[in-house]
Amino acid sequence: MLTFSLPKRSPQTVLSLVTASVWLLAAAGVAYWALHWPKAEPTLATAAPVALNPLTDLQGPVARALGQPTNPAASPAPQTRSAYTLIGVIASPSGQGSALIATNGQPPQAYRVGQTLQDGWTLVSLTARQARLKSSDTDILLELPAADGP
Incomplete structure (x- = not known):
């Protein structure tokens, strides 16, 4: 028959077990917080709409404030x-x-x-710095931004 006996409890054995338990608990705490560290959320850059000419956006309200009659049929085309x-x-x-x-x-x-x-916009022609787009009733001319530098 096989017998199993525990080692004698000496102060050195108890101290070794307590030290190992403390280190194990410290390692578990570090692992827990490392796994729950806050991660940076990816952000998406969005472009804010920019008016082409802020003065043209104010022509209707300013004209109404000055008493000029406005024609709703002559509203500006979408930009x-x-x-x-x-x-x-x-x-x-x-x-x-x-x-x-x-x-x-x-x-x-x-x-x-x-x-x-x-x-429905179609690219109809190009030059070195411009592109002309056309739809069924109107066309627009796109230009490259001015080059920065000397």
Whole structure:
């Protein structure tokens, strides 16, 4: 028959067991807090809408305040130009090529002349610094931002 006996309890054995328990508890606490450390949430950058000309936005209210009658049928067209941003152009002298256009703050995409963007807008022509978009009733001209530097 197999017998099992516990070792004698000496002060050195008790001290070793208490020390090991304290270190185990400390390691468990460090592991717990390391696993529950606050993680940084990813943030998305959003572009704020920018008016093209703040004075044109005030013409209607200022005209009404000064007593000028306003015609609701002659309301200004929606500002579609702010929805598109020209980022880059590759154009040949004949007007063919492609343009890098960002739509509504989204990442830019390349469009060839004749290709349709969003909402029925078509890229109709290019120059070295401009792109002309056309819809069924109107067209807009996008320009590259001015280059910074000497």
